[in-house]
Amino acid sequence: MNDNPLIHIQNISKVYEMGGEQVFALRDISLDIYPNEYVALMGPSGSGKSTLMNVLGCLDTPSTGIYTFKGLDVNEMSDNDLAEIRNREIGFVFQTFNLLPRATAVKNIELPLIYSGVSSSERKSRAIKVLQDVGLGERLTHKPNELSGGQRQRVAVARALVTNPSIILADEPTGNLDTKTGIEIMKLFRDLWLKGNTVILVTHEEDVARYAQRIIRIRDGKVESDEKNTVSQYSQGTE
C-alpha cells in the first residue's frame, strides 16, 4: 500500500437546509483511501452513504471539512475543475446503469472520451477494447434496450473504465440485477481490483460488501466502523 492516500477526507460534513431546519447528511467524517484498495461503503438507506459517494465522486462538495484528491484540494475547485476530475479520475457505475437509451454500446462508452477531447477514431478503438475486456465484444452496436441487465451493467463498467480512472465508484451496482448476474458483476469488479484498480463500492447488502477488502459502515452520517474484511467473500473468487 502506498503512503500517499488517493483520497483524504478530514472532518467533512454535509448539511442540507430543509424547511428552515438543518439536516446533517454527513457528520464529521474522516477517512483515507489508498491506491488499489477495494472499499465497501455500507449502511442502511438514509445513512448518508450516497451523499458520501457523491462527495467522493466530486458530484457534490462538502459543507465543511477537507477533501483532497491526489493531493489536490477539491473544496477549492470550480465546477469546471470538478467536471474535469470526474472525467479523468473517476469512473461511475450506477444501480440503474444510466446508459443513454438512444446510443449504442460503443457510443455510450465513448461519451467520457468525447468530453476529454479524444479523437473519433481513438475513441472508437478504445471503446471496443474495453467492451471486449468486459466480455461484450459481440454487442458493440446494440442499444441498451437490446441488452440484458447484466450486459447493460457491463457496458456501464466498460464506460467507467475507458478513461483509465484512478477510482471506480460503484453505487449499488447489483441492485437491479438477479443474484446470479449480480455475482458475475461482482466477479468483474474483483478482477478489476486484482488488475490494480481502486474500487469503492456503495451497498446496503452484506453479501455484496463481503467482496471488498475493507468495509466502512456508515450510520446517521457518521463512520460506525472501518475495518478489514474478515469474512473474505472475495477469496472465493480466487478459487
Next chain:
Amino acid sequence: MKISELGEAARIAIEGLQANKLRSFLTTLGVVIGITFVILMGWFLNGLDAALESTVNLLGTDVMYVDKWSWSGGQNWRKTMARKDITYQQALEFCKKINTAELSLPEARKWGGTIQVKNKNITGISIIGVPFSYANLPAGTISYGRFFSQFEDQYSTNSAVLGWNVASTLFPDGDAIGRNIKIGGRSFEVVGVIIKRGNMMMDFVDNQVIIPISTFFGIYGSIGRSVSIAVKAGKAELMDEVRSETTGLMRGIRNVAPGEEDDFSINETQTFRDEVQTLRLSTWGIGIGLTLLSFTVGIIGIMNIMFVSVTERTKEIGIRKSLGAKSSSILFQFLVEAASLCFVGALIAFVFCSALIFVIVQFIPQADFLTPYVPPQLLLIAALVSIFVGILAGMIPAIRASKMDPVEALRYES
C-alpha cells in the same frame, strides 16, 4: 469547448430531430414562415434593384425627358390632362436653342401599333420616330446591324431598327438585317436591332420599332400627338444646369407666364429611384413586420419545446455531467439542438420558396423581371438568421440545462 463535443452536439441534435419528426416540424413552423418572408422579401427587392439598375442604365443617369406627362404620376391628373401637347415644332425649336446639353432630340411615339410581316399581323408594338442622333442615347444601343443614318433620316427613308423581342419573334433565325416589314401599309427595311433590355419598368422597349421621325409623321401625322424631348446633359453633374436651362427655354417656347406653373414635366431616372425607394420601403416595412411577428411566434414555440426537451433529458444531463461534461458542454449541446431545429426550418422554407418563386415567375407575366430562383446570397442570410433565431430561442432552456445540479439530475426519473 473541444472539437469532439461539436460532433457529439450535432449528432445529438440530429437524433433528437429524427426521434420527434412531427413535433420538430410543428415547432419550426413559425421559423419556416419567418424565413419564407425573409427569402421572398429579399428576392423581390433583389429583382427590383436589378430592374431599377437596368432601367437607369437604359435611360442614362445624365438624360432627362421633357414630356407632357410626369412619369411619377402623383400630380393632379386633371391639370396634366389639360396641358397642351408639346408639338414637333416646339421640340425642334427647343433642340435648336439649348446650349448646355450635349445632345437633345424629339421623340414621337405611337403605342399599340401594328406591323406586318408577309401575311402576319403583330399588334401591341410601340413605334417611335426619332432622328438619327438617337443612336447616341443609351436607349439607342445597337445589338447588331446599325442605326439608320443621317441621310436616311433626312430623306425619310423607310428604314427600321427593331427592339429585341420584335426581332426575335419575327425572325427567329436570328438575322433580321435586310428583311422587310410593313408599318402602316408601307414597306420598311430592317437595318439594325437594339440590344435586349427586358425588365419590369421598361419591357416595352424590347417591343418597339424605331423609324426616322419624318417618316413617322408621314404615317401617323402630327396632330394630337405630344412629342417628348430627350435631353442628354453629357455628365450627371451637369444635370442641374441643363435642367434649369430646359425649364427656362420650355416656359419661353410655350409662353408660360411668370408665376404660373410649368405646363410640362421634366422626367429623369431619379424618378424611378424615388419610386423604387418607396416600393422598397413599403416592402421592408410589411416584410419586417411579418417576419418579426412570425419569428416571435417561432421563438416562443422553440423555446417551449426546448424546455420540454431539457426536462425530458434531465437524467441524461446528469449522466453526461457525471461523466465529465462541463456546464459549457451542456449549454452548447442544447444551443446546437435549437439552432439545428431552426436550420431545418430554414431548409423547409427554402424548398417551399424555391417552388413558389418558380411558379410565380412562370405564371405571372408581370413578375418576369424577378429571378426564377432564390438568389444564393439569400440562402446564406436565411441560414444565418435561422441559426441566430435558434440560439436566441434556445438560450434560456440551455442555460437552465447547464446549471442543473448533477446529483439532482441523476436522481430524476421521468
